[in-house]
Amino acid sequence: MTQTPRQMKLGAFLMATGHHVAAWRHPEVPANAGLDFGHYKQLARIAEAAKFDALFVADSVAAAEGDIASRMARSDHFEPLTLLSALSAVTERIGLIATATTSYNEPYHVARKFASLDHLSSGRAGWNLVTSDAAAEALNFGRTEHISHAERYARAREFHQVVTGLWDSWEDDAFTRDKASGQYYDPAKLHVLNHQGEHFKVRGPLNVARSPQGRPVIVQAGSSQTGLELAAQTAEVVFTAQTSLARAQAFYADLKGRLARFGRPADALKIMPGVFVVVGRSESEAREKHEAFQDLVEPQVGVALLGRMLGNFDLSGYPLDGPLPELPLTDSGQQSRQKLLTELAGQENLTLAQLGRRIAGGRGHYSLVGTPTQIADELQAWFEQGAADGFNVLVPHLPGGLEDFATHVVPELQRRGLYRTEYQGSTLREHLGLERPTNRFSQPL
Amino acid sequence: MTQTPRQMKLGAFLMATGHHVAAWRHPEVPANAGLDFGHYKQLARIAEAAKFDALFVADSVAAAEGDIASRMARSDHFEPLTLLSALSAVTERIGLIATATTSYNEPYHVARKFASLDHLSSGRAGWNLVTSDAAAEALNFGRTEHISHAERYARAREFHQVVTGLWDSWEDDAFTRDKASGQYYDPAKLHVLNHQGEHFKVRGPLNVARSPQGRPVIVQAGSSQTGLELAAQTAEVVFTAQTSLARAQAFYADLKGRLARFGRPADALKIMPGVFVVVGRSESEAREKHEAFQDLVEPQVGVALLGRMLGNFDLSGYPLDGPLPELPLTDSGQQSRQKLLTELAGQENLTLAQLGRRIAGGRGHYSLVGTPTQIADELQAWFEQGAADGFNVLVPHLPGGLEDFATHVVPELQRRGLYRTEYQGSTLREHLGLERPTNRFSQPL
Structure with a gap:
């Protein structure tokens, strides 16, 4: 083979x-x-x-x-x-x-x-x-602020347990659908999850047969x-x-x-x-293509995108031709990205507007x-x-x-x-x- | 015209x-x-x-x-x-x-x-x-019993308010998408719902433009x-x-x-x-078609369906050839159906199994x-x-x-x-x- x-x-x-x-x-x-x-x-x-x-x-x-x-x-x-x-x-x-x-x-x-x-x-x-x-998401679901990083990962872990458990509610061959005997599913192949956790209480079973991929x-x-x-x-x-x-x-x-x-x-x-990825028949054609998009970026839009990438910061108060300001560490799981962009701005001595333009495509x-x-x-x-x-x-x-x-x-x-x-x-x-x-x-x- | x-x-x-x-x-x-x-x-x-x-x-x-x-x-x-x-x-x-x-x-x-x-x-x-x-639904969402009839209608009413309010987040012509000026939407045509009610706090706006039907x-x-x-x-x-x-x-x-x-x-x-509706070329053909389905109904299945229609009652303990038992009034909004079926059973003197068979199609x-x-x-x-x-x-x-x-x-x-x-x-x-x-x-x- x-x-x-x-x-x-x-x-x-x-x-x-x-x-x-x-x-x-x-x-x-x-x-x-x-x-x-x-x-x-x-x-x-x-x-x-x-x-x-x-x-x-x-x-x-x-x-x-x-x-x-x-x-x-x-x-x-x-x-x-x-x-x-x-x-x-x-x-x-x-x-x-x-x-x-x-x-x-x-x-x-x-x-x-x-x-x-x-x-x-x-x-x-x-x-x-x-x-x-994002705080904006929390406000659409009855909360006044977003869930802390630790709490939302604890919730995510348990959420995953419940979802995958529900996906296993039925064994692959649970649905016999035997017209002659009248048995539609084999009750022995149905499993009730009965999850009782810190964030969720979910009994199950799911009302969907086990799916083609299992999960x-x-x-x-x-x-x-x-x-x-x-x-x-x-x-x-x-x-x-x-x-x-x-x-x-x-x-x-x-x-x-x-x-x-x-x-x-x-x-x-x-x-x-x-x-x-920006593809051109020649390198210069690719660069021109890219520039055509870059030229359409309004500086304040690039900077706003940058602020979002860094963890939902409002950077609109900072001068466009000044440096990236020092930002407090956030609880938003964006620290690694923040570190990267701070380094990049420092190495190339980029202004806020230039950094915004730089991330306008690939983010x-x-x-x-x-x-x-x-x-x-x-x-x-x-x-x-x-x-x-x-x-x-x-x-x-x-x-x-x-x-x-x-x-x-x-x-x-x-x-x-x-x-x-x-x-x-x-x-x-x-x-x-x-x-x-x-x-x-x-x-x- | x-x-x-x-x-x-x-x-x-x-x-x-x-x-x-x-x-x-x-x-x-x-x-x-x-x-x-x-x-x-x-x-x-x-x-x-x-x-x-x-x-x-x-x-x-x-x-x-x-x-x-x-x-x-x-x-x-x-x-x-x-x-x-x-x-x-x-x-x-x-x-x-x-x-x-x-x-x-x-x-x-x-x-x-x-x-x-x-x-x-x-x-x-x-x-x-x-x-x-249904209590079975409540148990999949962290509750131990279903919400009372009054409470769930109060929630439904407020739910409707919020949903229709969110559907109006954007005016029909909010999205100008003007390539030349760079204005994608007109901020004056965006409306934040800011709903603060008894059951829900939902700020909005929805992240979908007003839909083709308005709602x-x-x-x-x-x-x-x-x-x-x-x-x-x-x-x-x-x-x-x-x-x-x-x-x-x-x-x-x-x-x-x-x-x-x-x-x-x-x-x-x-x-x-x-x-x-069961359609036949003649009335007798239609009746035969219907009977072909009725003959496939197992009595205990028809009775279980009946129990569900009456408000999630378990009727399995009652004799199939006995009458429909007296049922307590439920809090499930099924009272009118319960009244109807009780009358039907009484008028035609139907057994439990016969009543189950009767509702096996049209319910x-x-x-x-x-x-x-x-x-x-x-x-x-x-x-x-x-x-x-x-x-x-x-x-x-x-x-x-x-x-x-x-x-x-x-x-x-x-x-x-x-x-x-x-x-x-x-x-x-x-x-x-x-x-x-x-x-x-x-x-x-």
């Missing part, structure tokens, strides 16, 4: 008009993309034709508001679970990863909706398990120590923002090294750094602006040198940036044998090389 | 294998229909080809369990919002009404998901606003006095179970008569009784078993004699029963001018003849 060579995984991180904060102003971009299903259908089909592992949709349960927000395309978009359910009906193979917060949800609803999506899509659902760190794929993106521990214990895919090969290698080794303590093999978790993700060969070289280096199992691909504008990546970068990766030319499996787990989990209640023979 | 003649509205009440409790055992029915998206896609297309106003999906946030439940096809089905989102992508015109409980949800999530579905479907979403009365259509089915008052104040469609023309007329007059007190015209609310809805002409005659009588604005159509089995209705009854209604032959509008509101609500924050000129 020949061993399949290790190949990279690719996620298409979809964000309405694109990741560049000024993308919506570009003439090629549909400014109303956030609520245009036809737009998302097109994106899904481009990504599926390029054999991407999955589509990924981020989320927040609050609207951006205020003068600066009114100049960004961030306030009107589809809710991820409804969007990906709709996309499941117009795609065949690509995975569908939706974000849902554990801070302001009930585990029964989350378990049920993702199980439902997994059935709708014949095994293509993934859940990006996040915690909420939808668990995705995370936390980078605090607590977040990394939770990921090592429970995540199957981790998205991360790493700004250099060396940093990415250190992150990769650190996180993979934590799995053994939880009895998990290192390949049970796939690490997929985000990478912001702290690794940026690649160049030819398909240059981009493939970098991705290959990260992939082969212990920094990544694959990448979550961010593009400046949609659909154009995704088309560029699909048309020019993917074939280059395929030529190098680094990426699939056809889907081999039909579920997201199969694409990612993740095992289908055994039901915790099933008796071994 | 010619006045369009009044025509009836039709909803297709979809329930996996069909409404007959034994439908899943019938040879023509796919027993795994509850989690088969292809099945639902077929149903949606049959209903859309027949120009139905809407698909309707009921819901519960708990699984049926126990020996009797294991003999019913009720424990594994899609979650409605994910299912209808998927169906939105494979249909063009038909409305999509999903049930979501106000008892165990957060209004921000509900507002957002339905607004998202309304955008996904270009204005075809409806929300069946219900309260939860998704509000549907209700409560029949208690409190439920009727809430419907008169807030519902735009009411589903109801009425067992005779006279009762339906009284209900219709009562409910429509309540609207004026809330400053609403009578036609702002459409009353659509449920009707259970207390009006039953029509006959030829297309006979069925159309009855529907016409109800429609023209002040008992109904249309009907929520229940069929014993799916897809067959829906095909029968679409192929034989709909054309008969169309020949009589009682039903549309083409969709005139594109939104659910347009199909139903409901006005698009004005944003509460919009200033009149």
Whole structure:
């Protein structure tokens, strides 16, 4: 039997008009993309034709508001679970990863909706398990301030236990549906969770049969120590923002090294750094493309985005041509990003406006602006040198940036044998090389 | 200008294998229909080809369990919002009404998901606003018993206020998306709800633009006095179970008569009784079809269904050939149904098993078993004699029963001018003849 060579995984991180904060102003971009299903259908089909592992949709349960927000395309978009359910009906193979917060949800609803999506899509659902760190979100759910970092991770851990427990309510063969005898399910194969914890009391069972993947794929993106521990214990895919090969290698080794303590093999978790990609036929064409977006960034918009990335700081009171001010450490899990950006500003002596412009596209993700060969070289280096199992691909504008990546970068990766030319499996787990989990209640023979 | 003649509205009440409790055992029915998206896609297309106003999906946030439940096809089905989102992508015109409980949800999530579905479907979403009365549901959400009837209606009323308020977060023309000036939305057209009530504190705004219908259509089915008052104040469609023309007329007059007190015209609310329909080329063929399902009902299953309809009573301790026992009045809003069934059993001297068999298909809805002409005659009588604005159509089995209705009854209604032959509008509101609500924050000129 020949061993399949290790190949990279690719996620298409979809964000309405694109990741560049000024993308919506570009003439090629549909400014109303956030609520245009036809737009998302097109994106899904481009990504599926390029054999991407999955589509990924981020989320927040609050609207951006205020003068600066009114100049960004961030306030009107589809809710991820409804969007990906709709996309499941117009795609065949690509995975569908939706974000849902554990801070302001009930585990029964989350378990049920993702199980439902997994059935709708014949095994293509993934859940990006996040915690909420924005005060604006808290205010939509009866609270006056957001939950502390420690508390929301404790809640997230228990939330994960409940959700995965509910997903195992029914054994895989519980539903006999025997017309002759009249037995629809075998009661011995139904398991009541009866969870009684600190944050949740959930009896179960779920009213959805065990889903095609056994459990939808668990995705995370936390980078605090607590977040990394939770990921090592429970995540199957981790998205991360790493700004250099060396940093990415250190992150990769650190996180993979934590799995053994939880009895998990290192390949049970796939690490997929985000990478912001602008493709051109020549390096200068790529740079020009990028500049066309950069030139559309209003300085105060770039600075506001920067403030949000640093942990929801209001930087509007600081001079645009002054330095990044000293910021207090936040409780928002953004410390590592804050440290990175402070270093970057210091090293290059950037003003606040310049730093805002710098992160307007990739937002702290690794940026690649160049030819398909240059981009493939970098991705290959990260992939082969212990920094990544694959990448979550961010593009400046949609659909154009995704088309560029699909048309020019993917074939280059395929030529190098680094990426699939056809889907081999039909579920997201199969694409990612993740095992289908055994039901915790099933008796071994 | 010619006045369009009044025509009836039709909803297709979809329930996996069909409404007959034994439908899943019938040879023509796919027993795994509850989690088969292809099945639902077929149903949606049959209903859309027949120009139905809407698909309707009921819901519960708990699984049926126990020996009797294991003999019913009720424990594994899609979650409605994910299912209808998927169906939105494979249909063009038909409305999509999903049930979501106000008892165990957060209004921000509900507002957002339905607004998202309304955008996904270009204005075809409806929300069946219900309260939860089953203890099994409470146990999945951290409670030890279900919320009292009064309390859950108070919560439902406030929930409705919050959801509709969030739907008005943005004026219809708030999103200017002006590439040249860089203004994405006009801050003067954003409105923060800042709801501070007894059950909810929700700041807003919603992170979804005002939806194509302004607000998704509000549907209700409560029949208690409190439920009727809430419907008169807030519902735009009411589903109801009425067992005779006279009762339906009284209900219709009562409910429509309540609207004026809330400053609403009578036609702002459409009353659509449920009707259970079995169609045959001859009356005897229809009866034989029905009997084929009735013969598959196990007596203890029919009695368990009866217990559930009466308000979650366990009737398993009573003799099958004895009478319906005296039942205590429940707090579950099922009193009117309890009264009806007790009368029916008394009038016809039915045993418990016979009563269970009687409700195994229509579950207390009006039953029509006959030829297309006979069925159309009855529907016409109800429609023209002040008992109904249309009907929520229940069929014993799916897809067959829906095909029968679409192929034989709909054309008969169309020949009589009682039903549309083409969709005139594109939104659910347009199909139903409901006005698009004005944003509460919009200033009149």
